[in-house]
Amino acid sequence: MxxxxxxxxxxxxxxxxxxxxxxxxxxxxxxxxxxxxxxxxxxxxxxxxxxMSLTSVRLQASQTAHKGLFRLDDGKLIESVLMVNSKGDWTACVSSQVGCAMACDFCATGTMGFSRDLTVDEIVDQMRYWRQFLHTNPHVSGRLSNVVMMGMGEPLNNYDAVRDAMWSFVDHMGIGKTKVTVSTVGVKRGMDRILEDESWPDVRVAISLHYADQTKRAEHMPVANQRPVDELQAWCKQYLLRYGNRNHYLTFEYLMLEGKNDGAQDVEAFSRFLKGIDRYKVNLIPWNEVNNLAYNRASEARTLDFQARLKKAGILSTIRKSLGREIDGGCGQLVVLGEEGG
Ligand code: SF4
Incomplete structure (x- = not known):
């Protein structure tokens, strides 16, 4: 390609x-x-x-999002989502792997297991596809201005391809580095490489934290066994020393999982975790229902209450609007069922 x-x-x-x-x-x-x-x-x-290294198999649309199912050359299937914000600008949520090995127990992709890494072309082509889609579709308008590496897979487990693809977004698609976000659950090797890699594009990094207490995190997110919460916290401080500036901060993503991570102890654990991390944003994300997973979406009232308790502890947060939920294209909902996907 x-x-x-x-x-x-x-x-x-x-x-x-x-x-x-x-x-x-x-x-x-x-x-x-x-x-x-x-x-x-x-x-x-x-x-x-x-x-193109991928072929569109199916497109689903809602008022605020489009979800594409794509077939790769070897028959594997991936999903990618395009979402619009209130200003009319579009964000692509791009996949980095077929399936995912990290097995977070609240995530649809995690239930697929891991199949393979995507190539640079397969990552870049998701963006090329959406750019062409916006250009040629008379029913949608607006610019594709942002990209989040938050689709299927753990981006830092496919470090080289993801890094090179992000350079393509910046160099060839006119997307500013601060408009590119790579998310990670906290994988040790990839995160440590970011600190040393001279060719890392200083895009935004979002940490999918979800649990700030080590015992709970390890129970629901196996990654906490390879990189415990205290090491993750130390990494964040190092990262900010290296990359932090007026435009550069870390984002912590926190899915609202009713009765699991929204109690008083969770506020305390979050507060302990953020001690010494000075440039950050916290996004509270309503969890999107996934069949057969033992979780409930926290109600709006409960989410607001959690936000208020965080605020009391000195932690400001925003509640992220959940786009794409009606087409199963929301955070943690991307999954391809059947043999070819996994
Ligand atoms: S949340 Fe991310 S890292 Fe965890 S299983 Fe899902 S895709 Fe993988």
């Missing part, structure tokens, strides 16, 4: 530039339309380098 094209063909620089421009142009949907190239070359590339 795209990366292969440059490594395998001996193209002069101006040709590379022509191809790059066309490849990321949302108005162009195939080699035939790359009229800057000679016809023979287009025909050759058409056979060797498919324009």
């Amino acid at each position: 795209f990366s292969q094209l440059f490594s395998e063909s001996n193209l002069p620089r101006f040709r590379q530039q022509q191809i790059r421009t066309a490849w990321f142009d949302p108005a162009i949907s195939g080699w035939d339309e790359v009229t800057t190239l000679p016809k023979g070359m287009r025909e050759e590339f058409k056979v060797q380098f498919p324009w």
Whole structure:
């Protein structure tokens, strides 16, 4: 595909530039339309380098979101979501793996198990697809201005591909680094690499915390066994020393799981966790129902009450509007059932 094209063909620089421009142009949907190239070359590339590494299988739409199911070259299936905000700008929620190995017990993707990492092209093509979708669909308007690596998979378990894909968003799609967010549940190796990696794009990092108490976290999120909460806290401090500035903070995502993580002890644990972490935002996220998982969505009243108790403990938070819920495209709801997905 795209990366292969440059490594395998001996193209002069101006040709590379022509191809790059066309490849990321949302108005162009195939080699035939790359009229800057000679016809023979287009025909050759058409056979060797498919324009997209994924094919849309199904699209579902609600007022605020579109969810796409995509087939990859090896038949595996992934999902990706496009959501609109109140200003009319779009955010793509992009997947990084087929399934996920992290097995968080409140997450639909976690129930699939892990199948494989996505390639850089497969990650980038989710964005190219949505850009083309917005460009060609007369019923939707607005700009794709943000991307969150929060779809299927743990992005930092596919570190190199995710990092390179994020550079593509920034370099070739005009998306500012502060408009790109990568989320992680806290995997040790990937997080430690961020601190040392000179080629890491300093995009926003969101930590899917959900449980701030070590015992509880380990019970529901196995990642806490490899990186306990106190080490995660230490990492956050180091991260902010390295990357923190006026525009740069950490985001903590906290799913509201009724009766599981919304009690008085949870407020205390959260408060302890945030001690010494000075630049952060907290998002409280209504959990989206997933069949067969032993959780309940916390009511709005309960969520507001938790928010008030956090505030009393000095922690300001926002309650994130849950987009895409009606098409099972909300946070933690992406799952592909059946053999090909897992
Ligand atoms: S919450 Fe994220 S890391 Fe955990 S199982 Fe789901 S996709 Fe994987």
